[in-house]
Amino acid sequence: MTATTQPQKATLYRMVMDKHVCPYGLKAKDLLRRKGFKVEDNWLTTEEQTDNFKSEHGVKTTPQIFIDGVRVGGYDDLRRRFGLTVADPKATTYxxxxxxxxxxxxxxxxxxxxxxxxxxxxxxxxxxxxxxxxxxxxxxxxxxxxxxxxxxxxxxxxxxxxxxxxxxxxxxxxxxxxxxxxxxxxxxxxxxxxxxxxxxxxxxxxxxxxxxxxxxxxxxxxxxxxxxxxxxxxxxxxxxxxxxxxxxxxxxxxxx
The missing domain is CATH 1.20.140 (Butyryl-CoA Dehydrogenase, subunit A; domain 3)
Structure with a gap:
């Protein structure tokens, strides 16, 4: 009998407010799911809650992703973890x-x-x-x-x-x-x-x-x-x- 493989778990903290839903948070959630992770999706619904989260974890931006209890970082950091390219806004391109x-x-x-x-x-x-x-x-x-x-x-x-x-x-x-x-x-x-x-x-x-x-x-x-x-x-x-x-x-x- 073959044991079923449980999906890895990731914890995501992202801004979801009445007038603003963080696009990078949506991207991070989508990328994690496509990579086979079960996502614990935590919403930061007020500016005060967001500021408290940043202060508590010593970060300057959201979203923030944690895998196995270890902070990965933001969306760009998540892409780097998976070996994906991260666009350089200053790079020359045709x-x-x-x-x-x-x-x-x-x-x-x-x-x-x-x-x-x-x-x-x-x-x-x-x-x-x-x-x-x-x-x-x-x-x-x-x-x-x-x-x-x-x-x-x-x-x-x-x-x-x-x-x-x-x-x-x-x-x-x-x-x-x-x-x-x-x-x-x-x-x-x-x-x-x-x-x-x-x-x-x-x-x-x-x-x-x-x-x-x-x-x-x-x-x-x-x-x-x-x-x-x-x-x-x-x-x-x-x-x-x-x-x-x-x-x-x-x-x-x-x-x-």
Whole structure:
């Protein structure tokens, strides 16, 4: 007869108040259960109760997890105990840009399929660049002041004329929207070519000539994306889009 294995027990203390339920407490509870622990879930329902708990155990934060009567710590400490990674908020990462480009590519394919019943069209490529421009502008526009501050670290035109750092996200966004619609090419093409060229030259000088280690403002002023290949790609895509649309407009105009 096989003896049944009893699940390990863990004790969790977390804030559960009328106006606040600690998200890390919920994460800790979920992680413990997924790892096979039976969780004794203790709620700290008032500020006074929470402060008393912190004072009693000599800790500064909640939640707190105990396994076999030994304090493990908070949610990050629990992840480390299980050999899981803990995100470093200051670490540089390309994930925001990769996620954005993946979504805008899928959007472009979806729209192409909806319009032409074929996701793989030349228009899909145009929409990908235009959607990316609009999405990148949206991220910058969430906090224009923060974007401008980071942008001034490397953009050559903005450092000579500061207002350009505030104009840039609006210009990028409007050009992207016009390119999505295929309208007002007389506006969108020159804007894309101009800001793309200035941006590309600025990145090349800052990163590949001056060898400066900077963060890219391409996804907003709070990003940890390193300045370099990704930002250069953004600018080259805008230049390429501008050239492509200029040639397309010329060919259409020349057609009888």
């Amino acid at each position: 994930r925001p840009v990769l996620a954005l480009f993946c979504m805008t590519a899928l959007m472009a394919l979806a729209v192409s399929y909806a319009v032409f019943e074929n996701p793989f069209t030349s228009r899909a490529a145009e929409w990908f660049v235009a959607f990316s421009m609009a999405a990148l502008a949206l991220l910058k526009l969430q906090n224009v002041e923060s974007f401008a501050t980071m942008f001034l670290n490397y953009d050559l035109l903005a450092r000579r004329w500061v207002p350009y750092s505030y104009i840039y996200p609006f210009a990028e966004g409007l050009a992207g929207v016009m390119m999505i619609a295929g309208a007002l090419n007389w506006f969108s093409i020159p804007v894309a070519l101009f800001i793309g060229t200035v941006g590309a030259v600025s990145v090349v000088k800052a990163v590949y000539i001056d060898r400066r280690d900077l963060k890219c403002a391409c996804v907003g002023g709070a990003s940890n994306v390193p300045l370099g290949f990704v930002s250069l790609t953004e600018n080259l895509l805008m230049i390429g889009m501008g050239v492509w649309m200029a040639l397309s407009t010329s060919s259409h105009a020349a057609a009888p």
